[in-house]
Amino acid sequence: MTKMTTSTRSPGRPRDNKVGPSLLAAARQLVLQHGYCGVSIQMIATEAGVGRQTLYRRWPSKAELVLAAFLESAGxxxxxxxxxxxxxxxxxxxxxxxxxxxxxxxxxxxxxxxxxxxxxxxxxxxxxxxxxxxxxxxxxxxxxxxxxxxxxxxxxxxxxxxxxxxxxxxxxxxxxxxxxxxxxxxxxxxxxxxxxxxxxxxx
Amino acid sequence: MTKMTTSTRSPGRPRDNKVGPSLLAAARQLVLQHGYCGVSIQMIATEAGVGRQTLYRRWPSKAELVLAAFLESAGxxxxxxxxxxxxxxxxxxxxxxxxxxxxxxxxxxxxxxxxxxxxxxxxxxxxxxxxxxxxxxxxxxxxxxxxxxxxxxxxxxxxxxxxxxxxxxxxxxxxxxxxxxxxxxxxxxxxxxxxxxxxxxxx
DNA sequence: TATATTATGATACCTTAGTCTCGTATTTAG
DNA sequence: CTAAATACGAGACTAAGGTATCATAATATA
CATH class of the missing domain: 1.10.357.10 (Tetracycline Repressor, domain 2)
Known part of the structure; x- marks a missing residue:
C-alpha cells in the first residue's frame, strides 16, 4: 500500500536515505570551517555517522561529494x-x-x-x-x-x-x-x- | 688557488652541483612522458640517481621542482x-x-x-x-x-x-x-x- | 522459512607527498 | 690530525585518498 513501484524495487537491503543528506551537510559545514584540504574523507564520514565505504557508494571522490554539497546549497x-x-x-x-x-x-x-x-x-x-x-x-x-x-x-x-x-x-x-x-x-x-x-x- | 671566496665558503660537505640539473631534466622528461600525477617524487629522484631528501633539500615540493623544470626549458x-x-x-x-x-x-x-x-x-x-x-x-x-x-x-x-x-x-x-x-x-x-x-x- | 541480493560499519591495504633519522662522506677551521 | 658542519642515500614514519574484504543487517522472492 505504501509502494507502487514494487516491481522495479530490487532485492537487498535498501539504502538509508538519510545518509546522503547527512554527508552533504557534513561536507559543506566542515569544508567551510576547515577548508577543502583541512577536511578528510574520514572526518566527513565520522561527522555524518557513517563509514567511508558508505560515502564512496554515493560519490566516487571527495571532489564529487564537495561539488554536490556546494551546488545543493547554492540555490x-x-x-x-x-x-x-x-x-x-x-x-x-x-x-x-x-x-x-x-x-x-x-x-x-x-x-x-x-x-x-x-x-x-x-x-x-x-x-x-x-x-x-x-x-x-x-x-x-x-x-x-x-x-x-x-x-x-x-x-x-x-x-x-x-x-x-x-x-x-x-x-x-x-x-x-x-x-x-x-x-x-x-x-x-x-x-x-x-x-x-x-x-x-x-x- | 682555485677558490677566491674561501672566506664566504661555509664548512661541511658541498652540494653536488650536478644534482640540480639532473633532477630538473628528470622531472621534465618524466612529466612530459607520464603526466604530472603519473610521476612520483621517488621516480624523479631515482631517475636522477639521488635520494628523495636530496631533492627536497633543493625544492620544497613537487610543484616547485616541476615549475622550475618547465621554466628552465621554456626559453x-x-x-x-x-x-x-x-x-x-x-x-x-x-x-x-x-x-x-x-x-x-x-x-x-x-x-x-x-x-x-x-x-x-x-x-x-x-x-x-x-x-x-x-x-x-x-x-x-x-x-x-x-x-x-x-x-x-x-x-x-x-x-x-x-x-x-x-x-x-x-x-x-x-x-x-x-x-x-x-x-x-x-x-x-x-x-x-x-x-x-x-x-x-x-x- | 529459506535464499539471493544489497547496504552497512569496520578494518586492512596500497600509493603518494612530505618529514625525520641514521650512518657515512666531504668539506672548513683550528 | 681533530672537531664541527653540511651533504648524501636509505629507509622508517605520518596522513591522506581510494580500494577491497568481512561479518552482519535488511530487504525481495520463492
Missing amino acids: DADVLSDGRAEKRLLHFLVNVFRNLQQDGPAIRNLIASAQDDPEFLKSFRAGFVEPRAEIVATIFRDGIANGEILEDADVEMAVAAFHGAFWYHLLLGGKLDAEFAQRLTRLIMKSISKEPREEELLK | DADVLSDGRAEKRLLHFLVNVFRNLQQDGPAIRNLIASAQDDPEFLKSFRAGFVEPRAEIVATIFRDGIANGEILEDADVEMAVAAFHGAFWYHLLLGGKLDAEFAQRLTRLIMKSISKEPREEELLK
Whole structure:
C-alpha cells in the first residue's frame, strides 16, 4: 500500500536515505570551517555517522561529494530577467562574487581537482560552469535581440573572457569586489556594444 | 688557488652541483612522458640517481621542482617588439598556444597545486604568470603610446580578460588553436581600440 | 522459512607527498 | 690530525585518498 513501484524495487537491503543528506551537510559545514584540504574523507564520514565505504557508494571522490554539497546549497542564481545587458551582467557578477566570498576557496580546490580527473571535470562543467556560462550567454543574446549588442558579436568568446577574467583573479588570489565587477563588465561591453563610446551618456 | 671566496665558503660537505640539473631534466622528461600525477617524487629522484631528501633539500615540493623544470626549458618568449598591437598580441598568443601543446597538461597541474599552497602560488605568479602578463601589458601600453589604443583603456583588466579567457579554456579542457587566438585577440582589441569598427579595412 | 541480493560499519591495504633519522662522506677551521 | 658542519642515500614514519574484504543487517522472492 505504501509502494507502487514494487516491481522495479530490487532485492537487498535498501539504502538509508538519510545518509546522503547527512554527508552533504557534513561536507559543506566542515569544508567551510576547515577548508577543502583541512577536511578528510574520514572526518566527513565520522561527522555524518557513517563509514567511508558508505560515502564512496554515493560519490566516487571527495571532489564529487564537495561539488554536490556546494551546488545543493547554492540555490538558484539571482538573475535579472530584463533590462540593459550591462546592468544585468553587473548584477550577475556582483551576486557571483558574493557567493564566492564564502564558497570561493572550495571552488578553487574543485577547479584544481578537475585538472587530473577527467570524469570530475565533466561533472564540474555540467554542474557549475555551463549553467553560469549559459546565464551570461543569454544576456548577450538578449542584447543582440534588443539591438544593444552587435549582431556579429562573438558571444562564446565574450563569455570566455568574462568568466575567464574572474577565474584568473580567483585562482591567483586576487580580490573580487564590486570595483572589479564594474571594470570587467565595462570592458566586455565595450567590446560588443553597438555604441561603444557612449558610456558617459548612460550614467 | 682555485677558490677566491674561501672566506664566504661555509664548512661541511658541498652540494653536488650536478644534482640540480639532473633532477630538473628528470622531472621534465618524466612529466612530459607520464603526466604530472603519473610521476612520483621517488621516480624523479631515482631517475636522477639521488635520494628523495636530496631533492627536497633543493625544492620544497613537487610543484616547485616541476615549475622550475618547465621554466628552465621554456626559453625566452618569442615576442615582436613592434608593429600593430593586434598583430603582436596574436603572435604572442600563437606562441603561447604552441608551447602549451607540450606543456599545457603540466601547467594545468601547477595551477591546481597553487590552489592550496600559498607559497607555491607566489612562486608560480612570479615565475610564470607575471612575466606573461607584463608582455601583454607592454603591448597594450605601446598601443596607447601609438594612438592605436584608447588612452583610458583599462590595461590591467584587459590583461586579465586576455589571459583569463585562455586559462578558462585550458582548465576546462578546451582546444587552444589559431582560431581561438584570432577570436580572442579581436575581442579584446575591439574593447580598447580607438577605431573599433575598422577591422575590415585592415584585412 | 529459506535464499539471493544489497547496504552497512569496520578494518586492512596500497600509493603518494612530505618529514625525520641514521650512518657515512666531504668539506672548513683550528 | 681533530672537531664541527653540511651533504648524501636509505629507509622508517605520518596522513591522506581510494580500494577491497568481512561479518552482519535488511530487504525481495520463492
